[in-house]
Amino acid sequence: MSQTDAKNVRVSKMQLSKDSIHQKKILNPETEKGHVISEDFSVFYGNTEAIVKANLSMPAKKVTAIIGPSGCGKSTVLRAINRMNDLIPGCYAKGKLIFDDEDIYSQYTDVVLLRKRIGMVFQKPNPFPKSIFDNIAFGPRLCGIRRKSDLQEVFEKSCRQAALWDEVKDRLEDNALGLSGGQQQRLCLARALAVDPEILLMDEPTSALDPRATSKIEDLIRELRGTYTIIIVTHNMQQAARVSDYTAFFYEGVLIEFAPTSELFTNPREKKTEEYITGRFG
Amino acid sequence: MYRPGRMLRPVHSSATFLDGNGKVAVSQTTLNAGPTPGRSAKRSIYISEGTSRWRRFVSFSIEGFLFLVTSLSLIAVFFIILFIAIDAIPFFQLEGFTEFFTSIRWYPSGSPPEFGALAIIFGSGMVTFLAAMIAVPLALLSAVSLSDILPFSVRQFAKPVIEIIAAIPSVAYGFFALVVFAPILQTSGGHLLGILVWLFGAPLALIVSFVVGDMLADRIFGDNVTQVQRTAILLLLMGIFSVGLYFLYAPISAIKISSGTNALNVSIILGIMALPTIVSVSEDALQAVGRELREGSYALGATRAETITKVVIPAARSGIIAAIILGIMRAIGETMVVWMASGNASQIPSPWYNVLEPVRTLTATIAGDMGEADHVTGSSRYHVLFAMALFLLLISFFSNLISEWAVMRSKKKWGV
Amino acid sequence: MKAHTRKILDKSFTGMGFMSVILLTLSLVIVLGPIFVRGIQAFLFFDTVEYRRMQLDLFDRGDPEEVKAELDEVWAERRFIYDTIAAFEEQVENEEIENSWEYPEKIDSLNDSLKALFGPRPDEPEPVLPRDRYGETRWDRAQQTFKLVMYKEQWDYSDPSAMGSKVLVPRIDSFRGTTVEQIFPYMEENLEKLMLPEFTFYWQFLTDKSHDIHFFGGIGAEVLGTFYLVIGTMLFAIPIGVIAAIYLAEFAKEGKIVSLLRTAISTLAGVPSIVFGLFGLAFFINTMEVSQSKSVLAGSLTLTLLVLPTIIRAAEEAILAVPKAYKEASLSLGASKLYTILKVILPAAMPGILTGIVISMGRAAGETAPIIFTAAVSVGQPLGLFETLNQPTMALPWNIYNLVTEHEAVDQIRHVQFGMVFTLVLLVVVLNFAAIVLRARISKKLRG
Numbered sequence A: 001m002s003q004t005d006a007k008n009v010r011v012s013k014m015q016l017s018k019d020s021i022h023q024k025k026i027l028n029p030e031t032e033k034g035h036v037i038s039e040d041f042s043v044f045y046g047n048t049e050a051i052v053k054a055n056l057s058m059p060a061k062k063v064t065a066i067i068g069p070s071g072c073g074k075s076t077v078l079r080a081i082n083r084m085n086d087l088i089p090g091c092y093a094k095g096k097l098i099f100d101d102e103d104i105y106s107q108y109t110d111v112v113l114l115r116k117r118i119g120m121v122f123q124k125p126n127p128f129p130k131s132i133f134d135n136i137a138f139g140p141r142l143c144g145i146r147r148k149s150d151l152q153e154v155f156e157k158s159c160r161q162a163a164l165w166d167e168v169k170d171r172l173e174d175n176a177l178g179l180s181g182g183q184q185q186r187l188c189l190a191r192a193l194a195v196d197p198e199i200l201l202m203d204e205p206t207s208a209l210d211p212r213a214t215s216k217i218e219d220l221i222r223e224l225r226g227t228y229t230i231i232i233v234t235h236n237m238q239q240a241a242r243v244s245d246y247t248a249f250f251y252e253g254v255l256i257e258f259a260p261t262s263e264l265f266t267n268p269r270e271k272k273t274e275e276y277i278t279g280r281f282g
Numbered sequence B: 001m002y003r004p005g006r007m008l009r010p011v012h013s014s015a016t017f018l019d020g021n022g023k024v025a026v027s028q029t030t031l032n033a034g035p036t037p038g039r040s041a042k043r044s045i046y047i048s049e050g051t052s053r054w055r056r057f058v059s060f061s062i063e064g065f066l067f068l069v070t071s072l073s074l075i076a077v078f079f080i081i082l083f084i085a086i087d088a089i090p091f092f093q094l095e096g097f098t099e100f101f102t103s104i105r106w107y108p109s110g111s112p113p114e115f116g117a118l119a120i121i122f123g124s125g126m127v128t129f130l131a132a133m134i135a136v137p138l139a140l141l142s143a144v145s146l147s148d149i150l151p152f153s154v155r156q157f158a159k160p161v162i163e164i165i166a167a168i169p170s171v172a173y174g175f176f177a178l179v180v181f182a183p184i185l186q187t188s189g190g191h192l193l194g195i196l197v198w199l200f201g202a203p204l205a206l207i208v209s210f211v212v213g214d215m216l217a218d219r220i221f222g223d224n225v226t227q228v229q230r231t232a233i234l235l236l237l238m239g240i241f242s243v244g245l246y247f248l249y250a251p252i253s254a255i256k257i258s259s260g261t262n263a264l265n266v267s268i269i270l271g272i273m274a275l276p277t278i279v280s281v282s283e284d285a286l287q288a289v290g291r292e293l294r295e296g297s298y299a300l301g302a303t304r305a306e307t308i309t310k311v312v313i314p315a316a317r318s319g320i321i322a323a324i325i326l327g328i329m330r331a332i333g334e335t336m337v338v339w340m341a342s343g344n345a346s347q348i349p350s351p352w353y354n355v356l357e358p359v360r361t362l363t364a365t366i367a368g369d370m371g372e373a374d375h376v377t378g379s380s381r382y383h384v385l386f387a388m389a390l391f392l393l394l395i396s397f398f399s400n401l402i403s404e405w406a407v408m409r410s411k412k413k414w415g416v
Numbered sequence C: 001m002k003a004h005t006r007k008i009l010d011k012s013f014t015g016m017g018f019m020s021v022i023l024l025t026l027s028l029v030i031v032l033g034p035i036f037v038r039g040i041q042a043f044l045f046f047d048t049v050e051y052r053r054m055q056l057d058l059f060d061r062g063d064p065e066e067v068k069a070e071l072d073e074v075w076a077e078r079r080f081i082y083d084t085i086a087a088f089e090e091q092v093e094n095e096e097i098e099n100s101w102e103y104p105e106k107i108d109s110l111n112d113s114l115k116a117l118f119g120p121r122p123d124e125p126e127p128v129l130p131r132d133r134y135g136e137t138r139w140d141r142a143q144q145t146f147k148l149v150m151y152k153e154q155w156d157y158s159d160p161s162a163m164g165s166k167v168l169v170p171r172i173d174s175f176r177g178t179t180v181e182q183i184f185p186y187m188e189e190n191l192e193k194l195m196l197p198e199f200t201f202y203w204q205f206l207t208d209k210s211h212d213i214h215f216f217g218g219i220g221a222e223v224l225g226t227f228y229l230v231i232g233t234m235l236f237a238i239p240i241g242v243i244a245a246i247y248l249a250e251f252a253k254e255g256k257i258v259s260l261l262r263t264a265i266s267t268l269a270g271v272p273s274i275v276f277g278l279f280g281l282a283f284f285i286n287t288m289e290v291s292q293s294k295s296v297l298a299g300s301l302t303l304t305l306l307v308l309p310t311i312i313r314a315a316e317e318a319i320l321a322v323p324k325a326y327k328e329a330s331l332s333l334g335a336s337k338l339y340t341i342l343k344v345i346l347p348a349a350m351p352g353i354l355t356g357i358v359i360s361m362g363r364a365a366g367e368t369a370p371i372i373f374t375a376a377v378s379v380g381q382p383l384g385l386f387e388t389l390n391q392p393t394m395a396l397p398w399n400i401y402n403l404v405t406e407h408e409a410v411d412q413i414r415h416v417q418f419g420m421v422f423t424l425v426l427l428v429v430v431l432n433f434a435a436i437v438l439r440a441r442i443s444k445k446l447r448g
């Protein structure tokens, strides 16, 4: 971010809508509002441009799927939203990425505040090697909640949201690594929910799970939709079709098409998209 | 209800959460986490310029503090070299270089005192060289077997053995050398040497007779050699070797060792002490040579021995060199064993390769003479010990650089 | 080469591999074997009545009544020997036997050897030094000393070409045809009654302080000193080492300065231990003057430099081995970097860090050269906690050296020397086993 941007860091909505005609056409301005909006947003790993000037607007409280062949930059986009890419040396971003009217890549952005509002579920379940309770209490404790009763309250709420409560209510102090893969992934979801985020990012959350655990997660996504904005990366086109409202198709770092899911899968506008969803490559 | 977040303090009103049955009554509105107008103003991801500056200052200070603590190692190395040099230089100013490096007369408390350290440097070199001769072959064989030959269960057993060898304090080795080993050497050293010759000679002879016998059989009897013919030649060769070894035993066992505290004693012990370093570092180097290279060699029909000697070891060469250097450094720098069991005679043995005579090393001289020299701080007698320490330090410093460079090179080569 | 030959070569290569590992193990067994076997005998041995008397006098241990009864019992047995000799002496003095002039010397020699075995007679004045007050306290030593009662050591110079050699001449031959002759078979038959050997487990060897420079008592002061040095070293080395490891693993950006730091750490690891000792003397004591002269503090600081590389490397490796997923999970929940390190990474890396710490505790306990000029003394009292700041201490490794090379009666206190080495080695081996077990548990955990 250059110094001049610092003065007017709040991006005016007028300016936005003028610039992103593309989204305007796709989202219904009456009922839908972009929660994360990218404008000529690029991500670089050193000299290679992994995401090339993407323009899209992911609607609030809807499920947006990101699909594309391996290495096309799906994870990169997702991890740009909560700035997990900061961990990678030599990785930087250009352009604008607006979250709730504020620029994620502004120099005044505090990644801690940002990440508290944008939760993430990873490809492989990654619970901490601690008790089930401590895993979920990790976030609330971070927010300064210390009282046991409060923590228990959050614990129960998050577990119920993640459909985990019945399975763990009798074994709060067991090591989380003793859970099954599917349970671990739902634990990670509950852990993310316990911080009370607005957006949930999911990077291929079911690719390490068996079909039954996968369908459970998909059910959850459908349930949480309407409450949270969910952005999910998936390799599985059926999954994208099943759970998402909108789908973005990336190819070699370029956003090829962004459309309501039903439209993209039944009537793709771009030839590349059609080739991909009909399984000609990828 | 509470909302975790920087601005929002938890409000303890669980009543909204739990209804009478203890079930969660989650209303859509309370869970609604979307960007409601009233809330987005409160939950900003921005921080003010002041806070941002403060944050950066704090993280800079933390990182700076961590860096400072880490750099204590660097400061320590710098100070070690500096302080040893500060006390070493006066010696060379007072006495010059020539005597120290060329004379073998070491009489620091005589009048006039004499500071010829050549014999002592020679002693250090001698025991180190001998220790390396003992340790290197054994350690390399062990490293190769650990990385390529032995089954997993034996490996699991051998690793702790090596770790314990490395962990035993040097004073315990010194104690063993002085109290257990030296008397045995003195009373029955010749026989011990004879047994050692057998111990190493017999398996070697066995292997050589197998291989040479096999080749001879092919050479003599051509392609259709029978098992009987092979065995006959094998037995013949083994007979010759046994007779040779038998006659070798007599002259060796007749050797009389006048003092058990001598160069051989400490070299053997130092060799054992240097083993773990060489084994573990070179094993790492061998393991770093990828699977592909080995499999490529096997695919060409090479046996395991050929793969190891012709492919794996050359590929791991620089790592192995680094291992040997580190092992040698361990032997040069060792104090207690040589102090206790080398005999501490400042002399060049006669003839110079006679390992059965007592010698004296740099480390032992520093340890032994400082007790007396401490009272005469500032005299040549005090400073000469620092000169020796500086000499040791420089050797270890440069060998370390060389070995690090070697390790780096092998790492770069194999990308690990 | 024929395929057959190549196969044989390959087999023999494998055989050599096995042999090398066997040799490694053998050398460990050969070194540790004598230390363990003879070291245990400092704790488990047959004592004698003299031992029980000594324990009662010096350590106030045992039942006075019982010891008194036992003493009366043995002195009743010993009386016969002394009475016979006394009677014979009288005969010699009165020149009642032939060649009486040659006997006084022989009797003196006999009496000296008896004194070494039984201690002074109850009617003699009590000697000043504890070592002279008691006979042999250990049954194994008593048997050796008894040999010198039965046989006299003489130098044999009959072969002029060789150096003189020691020979043992039966003492009984010197007293042939006299009344004294009968005490030798008597003693041989009744040695147990004369000494009353009894099996004992002297675990207090670890905690007792020594009397009369290790003639009696245990190694409590040395153990305590080593304990102080190890704790002191860890007090400095753990925080510095772990912080450095955190910096190198989590903060440092690879570059010139960091590679310089790494080189410094490996250089530090290669510095000969005696050089650390000289540096400690020149820097901590002579320049910084952390203490007037040698002290536990100065020794700990010196040892800290020695173990620092070990701790840093182990801790860094452990931190780097923590799965990246933990870190990502923590950060994605809105934890700061520092919080993530303290609450997620360090706990997960703890077993690995502990391994490094435990191994360096072993090194700090066993190193001798760095403490010679900075902390160790040969004789002294056990230190109080605050005396460690300015007082030198006894320590196991240094006192092992000292007892085998500089003690006035090296041969008589072998059991103490072996006991000390055994204690030190056992300590180090146990620490290392703990490290091995820890590591096995880590790798099991990482595997799943």
Ligand SMILES: Nc1ncnc2c1ncn2[C@@H]1O[C@H](COP(=O)(O)OP(=O)(O)OP(=O)(O)O)[C@@H](O)[C@H]1O
Pocket (backbone or CB within 6 Å): A045, A050, A068, A069, A070, A071, A072, A073, A074, A075, A076, A077, A088
């Ligand atoms: N740490 C990194 N450093 C350099 N380049 C990277 C890094 N991570 C990813 N890339 C590159 O960026 C591009 C996009 O990677 P990304 O991980 O986003 O792909 P993806 O679509 O998530 O693939 P997959 O489906 O395999 O997860 C790839 O070409 C990859 O090589």
Ligand SMILES: [Mg+2]
Pocket (backbone or CB within 6 Å): A074, A075, A076, A203
């Ligand atoms: Mg990906």
